[in-house]
Amino acid sequence: MPDAPRPERPAGPDWTALDALPAGASGDQVWAALGAGGLTARAYRDGPAGAGVDIGGLAGLLTAVDARFSIAATLSVSVQLATALPVLATGTAPAAGHALEQALSGRTTVSLAASDVTAGTDLTALRTEVRIEDGALVVTGGKNWIANATTAGHHLVLARHRPGRHFTHFTWVLVPADAPGVAVIPADSALFADSGTGHLTFDGVRVGQDHVLGRVGFGLPLFARHIATERLAGAQWGVSLCRRTLRDTQRRLAARAHGDGTLWDLDAVRQRLARCLLRLRELEALVAQFGEPVVSRYDATAAATLKAAAGATVGEVLAECGQLWGAAGFTTGGIQEVRAQAALFGIGGGANEVVLGALADAAESILAEPARPDVPR
Numbered sequence: 086m087p088d089a090p091r092p093e094r095p096a097g098p099d100w101t102a103l104d105a106l107p108a109g110a111s112g113d114q115v116w117a118a119l120g121a122g123g124l125t126a127r128a129y130r131d132g133p134a135g136a137g138v139d140i141g142g143l144a145g146l147l148t149a150v151d152a153r154f155s156i157a158a159t160l161s162v163s164v165q166l167a168t169a170l171p172v173l174a175t176g177t178a179p180a181a182g183h184a185l186e187q188a189l190s191g192r193t194t195v196s197l198a199a200s201d202v203t204a205g206t207d208l209t210a211l212r213t214e215v216r217i218e219d220g221a222l223v224v225t226g227g228k229n230w231i232a233n234a235t236t237a238g239h240h241l242v243l244a245r246h247r248p249g250r251h252f253t254h255f256t257w258v259l260v261p262a263d264a265p266g267v268a269v270i271p272a273d274s275a276l277f278a279d280s281g282t283g284h285l286t287f288d289g290v291r292v293g294q295d296h297v298l299g300r301v302g303f304g305l306p307l308f309a310r311h312i313a314t315e316r317l318a319g320a321q322w323g324v325s326l327c328r329r330t331l332r333d334t335q336r337r338l339a340a341r342a343h344g345d346g347t348l349w350d351l352d353a354v355r356q357r358l359a360r361c362l363l364r365l366r367e368l369e370a371l372v373a374q375f376g377e378p379v380v381s382r383y384d385a386t387a388a389a390t391l392k393a394a395a396g397a398t399v400g401e402v403l404a405e406c407g408q409l410w411g412a413a414g415f416t417t418g419g420i421q422e423v424r425a426q427a428a429l430f431g432i433g434g435g436a437n438e439v440v441l442g443a444l445a446d447a448a449e450s451i452l453a454e455p456a457r458p459d460v461p462r
Contacts, residue, residue: 098124100149108154111279112161113194113236115154119146119162120191128166134185135174138167138314140376147318148325156426157279159322160433161194164232167318168311169197172241172257175307178295181259184239193238198260198285199308202227206435208243208255208305213287215244215258217294224258224266224290234269234283237262242287243304255304259296266290276426313388315434316395317379320372323395323430327365327402330423334358334406337413348409357409361402368398386451389435389443396431396440403427 102122106114119125127142128134143166150159165188173185173195187193201211213226224244234240240260247254260267266288274282299307335358338349348354371394378384379391403424407414414420431437444451 098127098145098149100124100153103149103153106153109279110154110158111236112158112233112281115150115158115162116165116194117191119150120189125166125189125191134170134189138171138317138380140317140380143167143318144321144325147322151322151325152329155279156326156423156429157277157282160277160429161233161236161280163318163322164197164315165195167315169195169233169241171311171314172197172298172307173239173259175257175299176259176297178293180293180296181298184259187238194233194236194281196231196233196237196240196281196285198228198231198234198240199243200228200230202229202284206439208308209250209252211243211245211255213242213244215242215246215256218291220294221291222258222294222296224260224287224292226287228285230272230282231285232277233281234285235271236281240267240285241298243308246301252305253302256301257298257304257307258292259298260287260290260292264290264292276422277429309385310383312434313379313383313385316388316392316440317372317376319430319434320368320391320395321376323399324365324369324372326427327361327368327399330402330406330420331358331361331365334409334420338409354409357405361405364398364401368394385443386447389440389447392435392440393437393444396437399427399430 102118102124103115106118124146128138128146129142130136130139146166147159147163150162170185170188173181173188176182176185184195188195199208200206201208201213203210203212213224213228215222215224224242226244228242238261240262242258242260243255244258245254246256267290268286268288270284271278272282272284335349338354338358339347341348343351371391375384375387375391378387403420407420407424410420
């Protein structure tokens with residue numbers, strides 16, 4: 086943002102590999118630096134992606150990336166850390182193991198090709214299909230708005246192997262990006278170019294039967310498990326984004342002359358920023374409360390709570406800060422551009438309306454939960 090000091094760096098790990106990159110680095114460049122610096126594995130328990138996410142390690146990585154690079158580049162990293170690599174780790178064949186090793190080391194990126202051209206986030210309506218033909222898997226269909234599509238060495242493709250909407254009719258398939266029949270078109274989005282977002286088509290792409298990830302028919306349960314982790318990651322990232330944006334905004338207000346003092350001396354301005362601080366504290370508390378249920382038992386209701394809260398909080402905080410920055414916020418790379426990118430929090434990984442619907446479905450069980458002993462009745 087213009088006139089704002091460089092964000093403070095999180096203490097702890099050696100982020101030299103990231104500090105060597107320019108602020109405008111793309112997602113694949115950031116991913117390569119994380120892998121080369123041995124930092125990617127910090128997001129997981131004991132290192133390997135299949136061992137489950139480490140809450141503190143994942144938050145630390147996202148905070149470090151968010152402090153240095155664009156929302157688009159951070160999106161590229163977040164999707165891989167929270168969802169793509171854990172799904173890839175369910176593959177037991179050498180092809181999956183090799184792809185996972187390459188991704189962890191930063192030598193390639195991986196895309197999570199779930200949302201379908203014809204179905205969007207209604208995954209049970211997707212038409213991308215996989216069938217067995219002459220001893221091989223044949224993948225046909227298309228996926229839109231996929232992060233890392235233009236840079237990935239492998240695509241993780243959610244496809245149906247049987248007609249109908251039953252949750253057992255879908256399977257994950259590992260598709261090399263250079264396989265004949267794979268085509269990618271960069272998305273027409275300057276806002277998210279650094280995330281490698283694009284549209285994929287699969288025209289009779291043939292891969293070996295050992296390219297199934299997880300078990301046949303377990304595609305949707307596997308997705309549901311790891312989208313929960315992605316929603317936790319989004320909430321953690323939202324905390325980091327809101328905190329640094331509020332810090333930069335408060336500093337600007339305190340330095341901007343107004344009358345005999347500064348803008349920060351105005352009570353109305355202080356109260357507006359204080360309301361944002363309250364939203365930040367609320368999101369932090371929800372992450373602290375629901376992080377463990379998400380990583381330990383993939384609690385879908387907890388994940389939906391975090392996703393809904395992050396979408397609302399980021400939207401409110403960025404909108405308020407955009408107003409407080411005034412005309413300077415419209416500078417290239419300024420708060421208004423960041424605000425436009427941050428609209429992703431209310432759409433990607435399940436729109437606000439979708440996750441609020443999930444919370445409504447769980448209303449009876451949520452309201453039946455016993456009161457916490459530290460909360461007055």
